[in-house]
Amino acid sequence: MQARLLKEADMYPYFKEISSNQSDTSIIDGKEVLMFGSNNYLGLNNHPEVKEASIQAIKKYGTSCTGSRFMNGTIDLHHKLENELAEWLGKERTIVFPTGFQVNTGVIPAMVGKNDYILIDELDHASIIDGCRMSMAQRIKYRHNSPMSLEQKLNHISSKKGTKLIVTDGIFSMDGDIARLDKIVEVAKKHDAFTFVDCAHAIGVIGNHGAGTSSHYGVTDEVDLIGGTFSKSLASVGGFVAGSNDIIEYLNHASRTYMFSASLPPSSTASALATLRVIRSDDSHRLRLWDNTLYAIRCMKEIGFDIGMAETPIIPIYVRDSVLTFQIARDILKRGIYVNPVVAPGVKENDALLRFSLTAVHTKEQIDFAIENIAAVLKEHNILKGELCQLR
Ligand code: PMP
Numbered sequence: 332m333q334a335r336l337l338k339e340a341d342m343y344p345y346f347k348e349i350s351s352n353q354s355d356t357s358i359i360d361g362k363e364v365l366m367f368g369s370n371n372y373l374g375l376n377n378h379p380e381v382k383e384a385s386i387q388a389i390k391k392y393g394t395s396c397t398g399s400r401f402m403n404g405t406i407d408l409h410h411k412l413e414n415e416l417a418e419w420l421g422k423e424r425t426i427v428f429p430t431g432f433q434v435n436t437g438v439i440p441a442m443v444g445k446n447d448y449i450l451i452d453e454l455d456h457a458s459i460i461d462g463c464r465m466s467m468a469q470r471i472k473y474r475h476n477s478p479m480s481l482e483q484k485l486n487h488i489s490s491k492k493g494t495k496l497i498v499t500d501g502i503f504s505m506d507g508d509i510a511r512l513d514k515i516v517e518v519a520k521k522h523d524a525f526t527f528v529d530c531a532h533a534i535g536v537i538g539n540h541g542a543g544t545s546s547h548y549g550v551t552d553e554v555d556l557i558g559g560t561f562s563k564s565l566a567s568v569g570g571f572v573a574g575s576n577d578i579i580e581y582l583n584h585a586s587r588t589y590m591f592s593a594s595l596p597p598s599s600t601a602s603a604l605a606t607l608r609v610i611r612s613d614d615s616h617r618l619r620l621w622d623n624t625l626y627a628i629r630c631m632k633e634i635g636f637d638i639g640m641a642e643t644p645i646i647p648i649y650v651r652d653s654v655l656t657f658q659i660a661r662d663i664l665k666r667g668i669y670v671n672p673v674v675a676p677g678v679k680e681n682d683a684l685l686r687f688s689l690t691a692v693h694t695k696e697q698i699d700f701a702i703e704n705i706a707a708v709l710k711e712h713n714i715l716k717g718e719l720c721q722l723r
Contacts, residue, residue: 342657359664365693368688372690373564373566385599389598419542422557424574426571427569427595428592429588430560436462438556443496448468448493454500494525501533502532525556528558531562543559556573561599617691623690623691627646627687628642645687656685659714671685
């Protein structure tokens with residue numbers, strides 16, 4: 332549906348102006364709402380140490396590095412962040428990029444070219460798809476989270492000479508399920524393929540001290556590259572890729588979105604570093620996030636929401652109709668709850684959904700209020716059948 336038509340029908344949900352952000356609540360269009368649409372999984376964007384680190388970095392380095400990493404734009408804070416990330420992720424070396432989107436559009440074209448092959452999950456993020464396009468390699472999609480489908484696709488090209496690269500989200504950004512990376516690396520090994528896992532939504536959330544999907548399965552040594560972003564659990568902006576010394580040294584000189592774009596600003600570098608230190612030293616944020624996540628999943632299942640394979644703080648509430656999804660998101664917002672409506676091409680045509688995401692700082696009362704009100708709206712629109720119950 333076009334933006335103009337959505338606006339005329341008072342259903343346009345995008346570019347809402349937020350004038351204050353307190354992790355669990357935001358002020359949107361002048362009204363305080365419960366925020367169940369952010370990627371602020373650990374709720375650390377208002378952590379005092381994180382904010383103070385940004386302020387101090389601005390005082391010391393100014394507001395910008397005024398250059399790209401390989402010219403005048405590298406500061407000691409970049410190296411500190413890269414070293415601590417590498418240690419956390421269990422890889423030899425890491426480099427940081429201006430955004431997570433630029434990680435995928437920089438790393439993929441550096442790894443593969445015209446006569447090579449990229450195998451991607453059909454639900455991989457848009458930045459992975461754009462990275463594939465920029466690489467000119469042949470892109471082959473396998474069925475969502477199906478190592479068997481991946482293997483079949485690799486069998487078809489087993490006699491081909493080019494490099495084979497498998498790229499998967501670590502936690503899928505809309506459907507919220509965890510990639511079966513343990514099986515994917517087994518298939519990769521059999522077919523001599525490289526693996527690259529984008530842990531944008533997984534770092535801070537799963538794995539040892541939140542180290543992401545490869546750590547979750549204990550396959551860090553088997554994965555060639557781990558990518559991610561600072562714009563979610565890391566409470567900042569920017570991205571990274573981690574791998575062996577050799578591959579990262581190569582990417583340092585071959586990844587165009589890293590080399591030819593201004594480097595990560597001091598304030599963002601400092602806040603990512605401070606958040607990383609909080610995450611590594613204090614598991615309580617992650618544990619609270621999981622307590623909230625399991626509670627919300629259980630309540631939603633009890634009430635009868637269609638939440639598919641939900642198993643992480645990203646919970647898709649399937650509506651499966653685009654116009655209805657917009658209407659429902661609007662009506663939920665009127666009740667003081669923000670969730671993201673997601674329609675094609677963000678998801679498949681018949682998988683339109685409300686993306687409900689949790690943070691460590693939500694209270695059980697806030698979660699109850701949100702679920703009860705979403706249930707009431709779903710019922711008004713005949714998506715949910717049966718009697719509504721009070722959660723507590
Ligand atoms: N990868 C995935 C899986 C994502 O969901 C996103 C952002 N939503 C990105 C990469 C891009 O990250 P960034 O916001 O840092 O550009």
